[in-house]
Amino acid sequence: MKQNALPPRAEARPFTHETHGLSRQDDYGWLRAGNWQEVMRDPSVLDADIRAYLEAENAYQEQQLEPTRELQEKLFAEMRGRIKEDDSSVPSPDGPYAYGLKYETGGQQPVFFRTPRDGGEEETLLHGDSEADGKAYFKIGGASQSTDHKLLAWAYDDKGSEYYTLQLRDLATGKDLADRIEDTGGGGVFSADSRYVFYIRLDANHRPSRLFRHEVGTDPAADVLVYEEKDAGFFMGVGKTQSGATILIDIHDHETSEVWMIPANDPTADPVLIAPRETGIEYSVEDHGDLLYILTNAGDAEDFKIVTVPKDNPGRGNWSDLVAHKPGCLILSHCLYKTFMTRLEREEGLPRIVIHDLAGGGEHSIAFDEEAYSLGLGDGYEFDTDTIRFSYSSMTTPSQTFDYNVETRERVLRKEQEVPSGHTAADYVTRRLMAPAADGETVPVSVLYHKGTKLDGSAPLLLYGYGSYGITIPASFNTNSLSLVDRGFVYAIAHIRGGKDKGFRWYKDGRREKKKNTFTDFIAAADHLVAEKFTSHDRIVAHGGSAGGMLMGAIANMAPEKFGGIIAEVPFVDVLATMLDDTLPLTPPEWPEWGNPVADKAAYEYIASYSPYDNVEAREYPAILAVAGLTDPRVTYWEPAKWVARLRATKTGDSLLMLKTNMEAGHGGASGRFDRLKEVALNQAFALMVTGKA
Template sequence: MKQVALPPRAEARPQTHEIHGISRQDNYGWLRADNWQEVMRDPSVLDADIRAYLEAENAYQEAVMAPTAGLQETLFGEMRGRIKEDDSSVPSPDGPYAYGMKFETGGQQPIFFRTPREGGAETVLLHGDSEAEGKAYFRIGGASQSPDHKLLAWAYDDKGSEYYSLQLRDTETGKDLDYSIADTAGGGVFSSDSTFVFYVRLDDNHRPSKLFRHKVGTDPAQDVLVHEETDAGFFMGVGKTQSGETIIIDIHDHETSEVWMIPADQPEMPPVLIAPRDTGVEYSIDDHGDTLYILTNLGDAEDFKIVTAPKATPGREFWTDLVPHKPGCLILSHCVYKTFMTRLEREDGLPRIVIHRLADSLEHSVEFNEEAYSLGLGGGYEFDTTAIRFTYSSMTTPSQTFDYDIETRDRVLKKEQEVPSGHDAADYVTRRMMAPAADGETVPVSILYHKDTELDGSAPLLLYGYGSYGITIPASFNTNAFSLVDRGFVYAVAHVRGGKDKGFRWYKTGRRETKKNTFTDFIAAADHLVAEKFTSHARIVAQGGSAGGMLMGAISNLAPEKFGGIIAEVPFVDVLATMLDDTLPLTPPEWPEWGNPITDKVAYDYIASYSPYDNVEAKDYPAILAVAGLTDPRVTYWEPAKWVARLRAEKTGDGLLMLKTNMEAGHGGASGRFDRLKEVALVQAFALKVAGKA
C-alpha cells in the first residue's frame, strides 16, 4: 500500500527510567505533557512541540485518507440514514409524571422531557442542543429529577476531560439556580425531601474521592464533606436504592468493594458501613424495608450469589443466602421492588432475566431463542409496580423495548428501533461459533454477514475484541456495521478471556498473570475464522478501543502476519509506563487488573513482556490507524502518540501507519451523535482501504 505523503517523525529525546535494577530507555516520553492536569481543563496550554507533532500526524492522516473523502461522506450518509433523527425513548413513570429523552431532527444532543401521567402537555426540562451552542465539545453527564419533581440535577462536560459541572434547574421556570458546582463526577442524588443533593468531586488527579452534601440554594463553598476515600487505589460513586429509601456510597477498585449507606430521609446522618473492604470480595446492595439484598462473590461464590441482611446489623456475619451460587451461571445485577426481585444472569454465554417473588421465592425466567443476542434490564423509577422494562436485540434484529408484567407474564412491545433507510433481517445471517484455543478452551465468536456473501475465504472481515475488566461485548444490533456488511464484509466479535462471557472464570483467566490469554484467544479466533473459510488472514481488519486498543497493540506485535489492518481507538498501549506512574487518574485502581509493577518485580516483568509500546520491533506490521483524544483522562493522548512514534522509527516495510488525535475531545471521541459518525466513517473507510474496496 503506497503512501501519498511523507509521514512525520517525532524527535527521539531519550529518557532513562530505572526500577528493580532494570534500566529502560524511552525515546518518546517527552510527548507526555508535564502539565497534563492543566491540559485536561484547558487544551490551549499544551506544549508547542507536542502540539506540533500531533498536528503533523493529523495532517498526514488527512492527506493519506483524502482520496476516501467521498467514500467517508457516503458512509456517513448511510449511517445517519439508519438513525431515526427525531427518535424518543419510551417515557418511564415516576409519580405524577413520565420522564423521557428524545432527539430533534438534525439535533446532536439529547433533550430531556416529561409529560403528566393523567394527560397534558409535554415539558422540555433540558435541551441539549441549546446548552451545547457555541461549544466545540459538549456532553451531558446525566439528569435526574428530585423526589418532589421541582428540581433537575444535571451535569455537563465541555472539554472532553470528564470534569463535570453540576447544575440545579427549576423545572417550573426552566432556569438553573445561579451557581454551578465544578469538578464533579457527573450527576447528583437527592435526599427524600429534595432539600439536599449528594455528589462526588474529582481531585486534581481526576480521582472521584470525596462525597459532598449540598443544601439546595446555598453557596457550594459551604457544602459538607460527608465521606472521603484516602486510598488512591479506590474510586467512589453515589447512588440510590430502587425504593428510594437509601443513599449508597460505593467505593471500589476492580476486585474489591465497600458500601456505606445513609437514610435518604435523614440526609444529615453520618454514613453507616455495611461491610469493610476485604481484598477480592465484591458486593452491591438494594433494599426492601428493613432488609438489604446483597449481590456478592463472598466465599466460593465466584459467579456471585444473593444474600439478605438486616439493615440494623448489615455485617457479613449476618448475611444469609437467598439465591445460592451456581457455578457457570454469572449473576450480573439485581433490583428489588415491592413484591419481587429481578436479576440479570448469563449462562453458556447467553443472558436471561429471572423474576423472584419475595413472598415465597417462586421464580420464572424471561429468555429468547436466538443463537446470539443481547438483553438489557432497566430499573425504571418506581418501586411499587408489577411491570419491568427490558430491551432485546441481536446482530440482525433491531432493538426492541418491552414492558413485562411479572404477574400475567405478558410482554408488551413498547418500541422497536426504526431504521429509516430500511432493514430486512432476512437479508442477514448471524451465527455463534467456538474457536479452539491452544490450551483447550473455546472462544465464543459472534458473526454477522449478508446472506449473499460468499464464504469461500475471500471475504474481508472486521474482527472486534475487548477482553478486560470483565466487560462483555454483547451480540447486539449495530446499525453502523451494515455499511461494511453490505459491502461484503463479515463482521465478527471475539468474546475473549478478560470479559465475563463464560462466567467470572473467563474474566479471572484473562487478567494479571494470565493477561496474555486475551491476546492468544483473539489470534485463535482469527485462525478459526480463516480455517472455516470466512476470510483469509490478509483480509482481516482487527478493531478494539481503550483496553481493546491494548489488545490491538499486543496482537500487532505477536502475530502481525495474521492481520491485514489494525484499528486501535484510544489504545492503552503504554501499559508499563502508565502502571509505573501513580499520579495518573486510573493507575492505582488498575493495579488489581494488571498488577503493580512498582512493588512487584514479577508483575513488572510480565507487563513488560506484553506492553505494546515496549515490544515494538524491527519487523513488518499490518496497516495501522490509531485514534486518540487530547483531553482523554482514561487513556492519555501520549500513549497512542508514543506508540506511533516508535513504530515509525523501528518498523520495517511500507505498511500504512496513521495517528488521528481529536484535539477537542476525550475518551469517547466527538460528543454529538452525528459528529461521532464522522469518526466512524473514517475508521470504516480505513478498513475498506485495507481490504482493497476503497
C-alpha cells in the same frame, strides 16, 4: 492508496528508567506534557513541540485518507440514514410524571422531557443542543429529577476531560439556580425531601475521592464533606436504591468493594458501613423494608449469589443466602421492587432475566431462542409496580423495548428501533462459533454477514475485541456495522478472556498474570475464522478501543502476519509506564487488573513482556490507524502518540501507519451523535481501503 507524502518523525530524546534494577529506554517520553492536568482543562496550554507533532500526524493522516473522502461521506450518509432523527425513548413513569429522552431532527444532543400521567402537554426539561450551542465539545453527564419533581440535577463536560459541572434547574422557571458546582464526577442524588444533593468531586489527579452534601440554594463553598476516600487505589460513586429509601456510597476497585449507607429521609446522618472492604470480595446493595439484598461473591461464590441481611445489623457475619451460587451461571445484577426481585444472569454466554417472588420464593425466567443476542434490564423509577422494562436485540434484529407484567407474564412491545433507510433481517445471517484456543478452552465468536456473501475465504472481515475489566461485548444490533456487511464484509466479535462471557472464571483467566490469554484468544478467533473459510488472514482488520486498543497493540507485536489492518481507538498501549505512574487518574485503582509493577518485580517483568509500546520490533506490521483524544483522562493522548512514534522509527516495510488525535475531545471521541458517525466512517473507510474494497 495515496502515500506520496513523507510521514512525520518525532524527535528521539532518549531517557533511561530504572525500576527493580531493570532498565528501559524511552525515546518519546517527552510527548507526555508535564502540565497534563492543565491541558485536560485548557488544551491551549499544550507544549508547542508536542502540539506541532500531533498536528503534523493529523495532517499526514488526512492526506493519506484523502482518496477516501467521498467514501467517508457516503458511509456517513448511510449510517445517518439508519438513524431515526426524531427518535424518543419510551417515557418511564415516576409519580405524577413520565420522564423520557428524545432527539430532534438534525439534533446532535439529547432533549430531556416529561409528560403528566393524567394528561397534559409535554414539558422540555433540558435541551441539549441549546446548551451545546457554540461549544466545540459538549456532553451531558446525567440528569435526574428531585423527589418532589421541582428540580433537575444535571451535569455537563465541555472539554472532553470528564470534569463535569453540576447545575440545579428550577423546573417551574426552566432556569438554573446559582448553585454551580465544578469538577464533579457528573450527576447528583437527591435526599427524600429534595432539600439536599449528594455528589462526587474529583481531585487534581481526576480521582473521585470526596462525597459532598449540598443544600439547595446555598453557596457550594459551604458544602459538607460526607466521606473522603484516602486510598488512591479506589474509585467512589454515589447512588440510591430502587426503593429510594437509602443513599449508597460505593467504593471499589476491580476486585474489592465497600458500601456505606445513609437514610434518604435523614440525609444529615453519618454514613453507616455495611461490610468493610476485604480484598477480592465484591458486593452491591439493594433494600426492601428492614432488609438489605446483597449481590456478592463472598464465600467462594465465584459467579455470585444473593444474600439478605437486616439493615440495622448488616455485617458479613449476618448474611443469609437467598439465591445460591451456581457455578457457570453468573449473576450480573439485581433489583428490588415491592413484591418481587429481578436479576440478570448469564449462562453459556447467553443472558436471561429471572423474576423472584418475594412472598413465596417462586421464580420464572425470560429468555430467547436466537444463537446470539443481547438482553438489557431497565431500572425504571418506581418501586411499587408489577411491570418491568427490558430490551432485546441480536446482530440481525433491531432493538425492541418490552414492558413485562410479572403477574400475568404478558409481554407488550412498547418500541421497536426504526431504521428509516430500511432493514430486512432475513437478508442477514448471525452465527455463534467456538474457536479452539491452544490451552483447550473455546472462545465464543459472534458473526454477522449478508446472506449473499460467499464464505470461501475471500471475504474481508472486521474482528472486534475488548477483553478487560470483566466487560462483556453483547451480540446486539448495530446499524453502523451494516455499511461494512453490505459491502461484503463479515463482522465478528471475539468474546475473549478478560470479559465475563463465560462466567467470572473467564474474567480471571484474562487479567494480571494471565493477561496474555486475552491476546492469544483473539488470535485463535482469527485463526478459526480463517479455518472456517470466513476470510483469510490478510483480509482481517482488527478493531479495539481503550483496553481493547491495548489488545490491538499486543496482537500487532505477537502476530502481525495474521492481520491486514488494525484500528486502535484511544489505545492503552504504554501499559508499563502508565502502571508505574501513580499520579495518573486511573493507575492505583488499575493495579488489581494488571498487577502493581511499582511494588512487584514479577508484575513489572510480566507487563513488560506484553506492553505494546515496549515490544515494538524491527519487523513488518499491518496497516495501522491509531486514534487519540487530547483531553482523554482515561487513556492519555501520549500513549498512542508514543506508540506510533516508536513504530514509525522501528518497523520495517512500507505499511500505512497513521495517528489521528482529536484536539477537541477525550476518551469517547466526538460528543454529538452525528459527529461521532464521522469518526466511525473514517474507521470504516480505512478498513475498506486496506482490504481493497474502497
